[in-house]
Amino acid sequence: MRGQSIHNLSDFPVSNTVSPAASLLSNYVHIASETGNEKEAADFMMLQCRNKGLVIEKITYKKGSYNFAASLYPLNLHKPNIIFLNHMDVVPSGDPANWKHPPYEGFIDDGKVWGRGSLDMKGPAIIQLSAIERFVQLAQKEDLPYNVTLLCVSGEETGGAKGSAIVAKNFKELFTPAIVIGEGGSGIEKVSFLPKGKTYFGVSIIEKKPLWLKLSCSLHSAGHASIVGKNYANLHLINGLHKLVMMRQPIKMTSEAMLMFRSTGNIVGGLRGFTIKHINWLIFKPFLNHYVYQNPELESILCNTITVSNLGNADASPNQNAQKATALVDCRLLPGTSPEEMINFINRKIKDTLLHVSIVQQGPNQITTQPEFFFEKLAKAIKQTYTNAEVVPILFPASNDNSYYRAAGCPVYGLNPIIMSPLQIKSIHNNDEYIELEKIDKGIEVLETFLRSILILPDATRSSTTMHQQ
Template sequence: MTASEHTTDATGPVPTGTALRDALWTRIDERADEFLSWLVELAAQPSVSVTGEGVRECAALLTDILKRIGVDSETLETGGSPIVWAALGEHSAEDTPHLLIYGHYDVVPAGDPADWPFPPFEPTVHEGALWGRGVGDSKGQLLAHLCALAVWTDVTGAPPPLRLDLMLDGEDETGSLNTRRFIAEHPERFTADALYTSDASTLGLWQPALFLGVRGALYLEFTCEGSPQEWHSASYGGILPNPADRLTRALASLTDADGHILVDGFHDGIEPVPESVRTAAAALPDTFLPPAQDLGVRAYTTSDPVDAMFFSPRICVCGIEAGYTGEGLKMAVPTRATAKVDIALMPGQSPARTAQLIRRHLDDHGWDDITFTVLADCPPSSIPDTHPLVTTARAALGAVWGQEAAVIPSIGGGGVFGAFVEHAGLPCLLVPYGQPDLQEHSSQEHFSLEWFRNGIKTSAEVLRRLAEGEATGWTRRVPSKEAG
């Protein structure tokens, strides 16, 4: 028996090390057509969380796919879309690494079928990619993890010698509100050492990449009321309080001309950025952000948009509605004005505290009549670039792709990750398997078959490195008593 083999209960010796890696990758190549058929089957099942169409049927299909690979699962009710949950290796040794793999199976609506090159729920292979709603966001990326488990059992005769929890969420595209509540109410389920997920694309990079966190989000709807009826603006304009004028002035007071936020205390508590993370951001290729002209504008609002994107909180007015906006003119003082505002938050900031600071700012500056409602919020999440899961994923991506993975500090806020941090204390790593032109949420959504296969290989290599003790520095996490 060589150093790359050991005997198990399986028939014959089982490879280890790079021999195991090669065996797993070979088996992935051999089963590529079968795994593609699974993805076609999964993507053909609608699972539109905003309407509920097909969501429970898709959860049942995932349960069936898990059975095919020898994994028993349970369906957890949340008050909304169900969670499909599976736990492997529960009786492993205490020091065995414990990983939670998260994915979501719901999709956004397909929209008008006439806009699609192929029917959205009839997945079609075309020019090296699978086209259809949800193929890349995120059924294909979720399925990559399950396929990796399937080939592991093929090659070794048993599941990976790890503690693995699988959590498949059915309402990511609607904010995972019920899922977030489930996490808060059941912290005992979330005792893993770290969370690994694959979603989204590598943005502008045609190379492997990973995200160290998700920027927090606070989405507010502001309202300013005026007179209950319209009055002629030629007589009363500039005399009566104008909701449109008051609201726009109030919003303008939140930032200076360069976008720096002027709300007292807003930046308090923001965690310092490690120099290594700033260095990684500075090393991103120029293609990461296209020239401003390619986006239809003359210039970015800052000389360093990459730094501003990752390391500064930002306020974006997404929409304003007030007064008469129809054809022609109508001379009338508006009775009401509303605005929707998206606020990006950094690690160390809390959506609830941020809302309190904005309320105080409005009151202190004479806009106490302006109200706002929180439409959505999500605390930021981050994982240190030195965390063993990060170094393991970087090594796995490098081995699969033959090139170093880009380290991207964060991705746009929202979703469920903040809840894992807030209620379970879980460090979360996002490793996208989608190519830059994935075009999720559009009628051009398509998932590269090469990237799908490499995603499966990456998941298999992450599992191998964890199982064989190559995740240097991995320690079991003690769940925080404060979590939950």
């Protein structure tokens, strides 16, 4: 039943023992919390956090803008804070008939929790909460060197204006952040240009900037479609969009991409490692061009992207020629590319003065978080959990709320602490979204190991580390 927040796992055919975290996720997915309708999800998560002994602080709690924090200690103690960021909203599910299991049932089958948000980002949120929960009793007995906070926000899927854009204001004063860990990189077992047999985890240190544009053409031409000729609004728009989607974006080697390549080259070693470390050398340009344009994951890291996301006309009969045509275009910008540069690039390529380009929405400016103490702790926790894993800093090819907190002056890493298959990655924002039960447990282990390495320290180390972070 769509929108019902609590159900019994016995209602579903579960062949294996289900962990408390998987059971909780199943219930959470059961709530249809599409952007703008997060209240029931917020109430549910706040109740779970309160029942687990966390201290709740509402930041905003009104329609379309439900944002709250749940912490080991009250925020007003101003302890250095490790903050796990997640969003409660999900994208629309589309036609339920296209799903293997109903999108808002949280169905458990074949060792997976199925449903909208199971991977983006309710699953990672439950992983975060489950890891924090394991330190509640310790925090009640001891004065730990850090606070740990679960930060749940609204509206991420539509740009964060009702969520992180609000929360990030006065963020440092309220949260005393030492580090923010949001969504971002994950583990991948097969990377086409890297040696087999290892799992490669990317921890994002920056994301692309989202830029949503509207292309429009208004042209007063014949009203009847049979006599319109070759000069009408829809044709101008189609020709312009065709030029955009068919051209290759130029490769741009950002400093963040070079850091990723150098780190990867050090791991790989040998001649291949040397090539990867120096991939920006002119001699390797043919090699780079070949692999970038043959591998979408590399292309998205080294190139700006342009995707036509929506086409529209005013309602009319089939034989009526539209006098105005519009399209929405999703652009993701690499560091160093401004919205003005992208708009100028588009205008140069389409070469049509009748097409007007305007900005619908854009994300905050990009700031890089350089790998440091918390990055190394995350990397060590990943390697302890996944024994064949390697960890590298990456430029994340999508966009999320992390940029708001970097813009507020906070270090931020992006990590979903699980291994994702190509099929699973394709399920994000798609039908049949899922997360494996085993990966939920592994993700909890990563974050618990990370927190344990920071919160439970010898006295001397604890004192010096705390002073350093303050």
